[in-house]
Amino acid sequence: MPKSLYDILLDVSKSAMIDEGDLQTAGLLILTAAIHGLNINRAGIWLLTDDKTAIQGKMLIDGDDCTIDSDILLLRADYPIYFSSLDSERAVVANYAQTDVSTSELSASYLAPLGITAMLDAPIRHRGQMLGIICCEHQGSTREWDSQEIAFVSALADTYGRAISAAQRNDYERQLKEINEQLEHKINDRTNVLQDALRNLNHTQAKLIESEKLASLGRLVSGLAHEINTPLGVSVTSSSHCVSQLGLVKKRYKDGTLDEDEFAQFLNDLDDGLGLINNNLNRAATLVQNFKLSGAIHTANEEEQFELRACIELTLKSLQPLLKKSQIDCELEPGENITLNSYPGAIAQIITNLITNSIHHAFDHTTDKKIRLHLTQTPEKITIHYQDNGCGIAEDIRPKIFEPFFTTARRTGGSGLGLSIVYNLATQKLGGEILLDADQSKGAGFQINIPTS
Template structure:
């Protein structure tokens, strides 16, 4: 390619006007380059209609005259030979426009009136599809278009295709900005609505958690009352027996009928009775103490550093009456103390709800009922593994068990809140996660992972 054509093409290709997205500016630049490079006076850009049945003038430079969006259109039905050449999607090279088969149809209506003797039309393509042509028209004596000139005009046509891409990109960006603006407005509106709903949900959630805490304490109180009744009943019975024996001995003493053997029997009976009273009162006092500590843990809402293992052990002590009532053996597997920065009340609530869930759902067909809890430290996270030997969680409900109000025990009084509260306490209060183990064939296994510090 001659240097003048190469330099002209390079200047056009490097121009920022091509990628600015302004088709008129880009078109004028390309047509001016074609006129300058080929030494002609007329050049235009013609675009095909969508049905490709006509081609219309988009831009025309004729000397000092420049026309934009010309109303001149050429129909396929009027110029079939020319459109047949366009259908080949190759450059139309007419050295003698008046006689060339592709362009002779323009002889009387277009070529002669404008003094056009030679034509060079290069196809404009965009994403491989032909959009139209750049038409270069030579006036005066006919000329033979060289291969370099054909390549030059074809390169300009490709550059126009690049400008089309830029214009489309700008149009897409504008539409995207409009869509984003509308979307942002909708998002803001919906965000406000969601925030209100979330606030209401948090309020309701807090009330549900408090309600469940009170329900858990109620169950503990009920179980404790039943458990305390036994040692207190024994102590009362023994006390009544001792009082009766004392009156009997007093009467014998007043009647001067008390002998040494009867007095020795009385002393032995009083000793046995007082030991029985003392043992059962001590047992009752221990139950009350454990309940007070467990109850204090349940209602504790302040974050603090505490021994997680000791907290769970104390929670299990408070739950012993409930576990004995249902004949469940529950143990925390041995291990060292585990410092934890969190909420003891949340831990107690989690343990209580998991055990309650096992009682309601796991052991209907199990004779020897066992629950084990394991603690392990892994990479600044504590893994709490809760396992029972019940029926396990059926596969068809595993993705629903943490949903609020979902329960399979509605008829027996299940609220569907126990595991939902566990999930919220673990994920929100403690910043961890809870999941079901894949294998549920030998009972339910819950894996809780929480960071040691927050």
């Protein structure tokens, strides 16, 4: 290749215009280089239609005139031999264009009227696929293209493929920015809704306290916490996943390793995640609004000194309508009073969740339904023994029962958060532990150990 062609190609390759993502600017630079390097007056960029049934002029320079998105359209049906040559994805070299087997079909309608005697088409490739060609057209006396000129035009075509990648990256960046903004707006909007609902909750709580309804307030907060933790837990998990995926896509974009399939999958995942967040935050807001019309809580959620047996009996009393409806005999076995300094609200919720779990899972094949609670005390800990006489917990799922969102009743509305909440309350709030009894043959049994100091 003559030095002048090398220099032209080097200048084009080093130009910042190629990687700025503006295809018109990059195309104009490349076609100008082709005209200057080959000493011709006419060159164009032609792109195949999506269905590859036609090829259309994207940019055409003819002397001093430059046309963007021209109306020239060549149909495969009209020029089958020429398109067959393009399908080979190799350069079309026609030294005698009007008689060459590859291009002679174009003679009457295109070549002869424009005085084109020789054509050199180099394929434009992007991500392994041919998208179109750079077409260099010689007018006037006969011209034979040499191998150096063919290599020169092919390199320019590859450079235009690089410009397409830059334009695509810019488009990805724009879409990522829009998605990020939409995500932030949706989260902010839903957060504002939830904050308004929580303000209403605080106002309702204050009114209940002023009306001396502390006994009923305990059960209401406990029930609300159980219900609202489900959609909020789903929302937090989905939001974290969206943020994680967004970070991964940003990293791959910066590294230049992001492809179309991965980006499309990311958009689908993000759409699903945002939908999940939206639905569950709406659900949480509705739950809080409905809180004003609900009953009362079990007891305060503050750390205080209280009598454990009285706390559990109060919780069971608040659950009597539900137990009666399910025809379950639930009792706390008699014993000595046990005073401790802890969180009565957490204990009430643990008991409520365990009983709710038994109602939903234990008694499908049990007629005489029973739940028994028993308290024991040592200098180091207080233990709440919980036992139902249902079907017990199958051995294969025992390691998973405290995992968030694990449930065997997904089809009937189970969220899989009930026992997970129990575990977190027992271990984190109370600073103790919850153990599953090894023998489940007589029903589900648990031990909740609460440290005395």
